[in-house]
Amino acid sequence: MDTTQRTEQQRSADRRRRELLEAADRVVLRDGPQASMNAIAAEAGITKPILYRHFGDKGGLYAALAKRHTDALLDSLRAALDAPAERRERVESTLDTYLAAIEARPQVYRFLMHPAEGSSGDQEFDVGKHSAPLLRRMGEELAQVIEERLDLGPGSQQLARVWGHGIVGMMHAAGDWWLGERPCSRAELVRSLADLLWGRLAAAGDRIGGPGF
Amino acid sequence: MDTTQRTEQQRSADRRRRELLEAADRVVLRDGPQASMNAIAAEAGITKPILYRHFGDKGGLYAALAKRHTDALLDSLRAALDAPAERRERVESTLDTYLAAIEARPQVYRFLMHPAEGSSGDQEFDVGKHSAPLLRRMGEELAQVIEERLDLGPGSQQLARVWGHGIVGMMHAAGDWWLGERPCSRAELVRSLADLLWGRLAAAGDRIGGPGF
DNA sequence: ACATGCATGTTACTTGCGGTAACCGCAGTC
DNA sequence: GACTGCGGTTACCGCAAGTAACATGCATGT
DSSP states (O other): OOHHHHHHHHHHHHHHHHHHHHHHHHHHHHHOTTOOHHHHHHHHTSOHHHHHHHHSSHHHHHHHHHHHHHHHHHHHHHHHHTSSSOHHHHHHHHHHHHHHHHHHOHHHHHHHHSOOOOTTTOOSOOOSOOSOHHHHHHHHHHHHHHHHHEEOOTTHHHHHHHHHHHHHHHHHHHHHHHHHHOOSOHHHHHHHHHHHHTTHHHHSEEOTTOSOO | OOHHHHHHHHHHHHHHHHHHHHHHHHHHHHHGGGOOHHHHHHHHTSOHHHHHHHHSSHHHHHHHHHHHHHHHHHHHHHHHHTSSSOHHHHHHHHHHHHHHHHHHOHHHHHHHHSOOOOTTTOOSOOOSOOSOHHHHHHHHHHHHHHHHHEEOOTTHHHHHHHHHHHHHHHHHHHHHHHHHHOOSOHHHHHHHHHHHHTTHHHHSEEOTTOSOO
16 A cells, blocks of 8 residues: 555545535535535536535535635634734724625525535434534634633633623624615624624613613 | 304314414424424324415425414513613513523524525525524514613614614524533523623723733 | 456435325305 | 315325445556
8 A cells, every 4th residue: 555646546535525615615606505416516517426425415515615614714703803903993803804704705604604404314403503613613713812812800711602602693693684684884883783892782871761660 | 255154264274273383383392493294294183285275385384383482482582671670680681581491492492593494495595584583583673672772872773773683693692502512500691691791891901911912 | 467446437216305286075055 | 966165185296315236447466
């Protein structure tokens, strides 16, 4: 077993895999998250069984596809999050980066958020891993940054994780809604969300009548 | 056409419909969101075409089912949200109500959040209505309450809507994560989220090194 | 040179689900 | 007693996931 040969085959297989992923990418971009394996295979110029050999099942293919985009997006977000700037500015820049991404390629976004569940494997109802992996990863990532950068006193790690997932969820839901209705510009949305995080909810005055009764 | 006769038939049909929904409910509770129409029909003691006569297609059935649970949950939330108490208390109580609900019946929760998309009807990729109707409705509801109760200055309506969807998303994502990992008690989670909304993120001090560099 | 093995590719199939067409039987009605 | 409307069934279509079995090319071991 010559190692160079081995790596040669390996490299070839990897190249093929990448080609297949690119084809799948094109199809998903065109047909949305419910693209059929047949369609993807056709786009790649081959037939189904090859896809299954490479990725196991549809879930595997989708996971591989999602990982690429997720990694790319996370890189952008990390860059915004780690920039040498004031906290508020960093927060706004991160929000804007995310929103710009989903605005630029909504199909990819939708694919990442709704990775065509089901796939016939979810027999027993496992409570974990409901939401898309992207959301979880973003949440954990943000939690880590928060915990590294901020001084939150005792229980900081737990608090940071809650906040990480919470803030990501806020960004996601607001972004999803905004993408559908486009009620304002991106900049306004960013500003409103940052204001929310900056405690304007608590600081706002009551309207006539007050909170009681 | 006797009207009493008409209503008699109507009532009968409605009763049947309700029975079918209850059966569907049981199955979804058991098998998760990907329960098959066959299974639901079997549980109801009948066969598929009847389901289709009553609900049109799977989407229709699921929509009807979702509406019931969504309405019920929204009622609870409204009660917590409109209680005569301090704002922070109301917020915490609302968060807790939501989390208690998803904790008590995670299957229902999952069903509401991932209403088994696809259904063969989504040919063209329409960007709108990505997330579950429940999220949207909660967001709008909360937005309305915020706008009614708080004095946010100019542009208040838009701000309220952004916040409504944002806060709901925060609650949802944090709740989803919490439900999967159970890293802390419900009360702690509620407190942490309320703290986030109360601006503790902005108020926290920097850790060694500061924000710049 | 030849058989061997292995990766790549194909056709053709099974299974299972959403959805539908056509038929069945029983009330009540004229 | 034939006619009609409604609750119900069987049997089917189309389509997508996933698989089995077969074909082919290319490097290797002897």
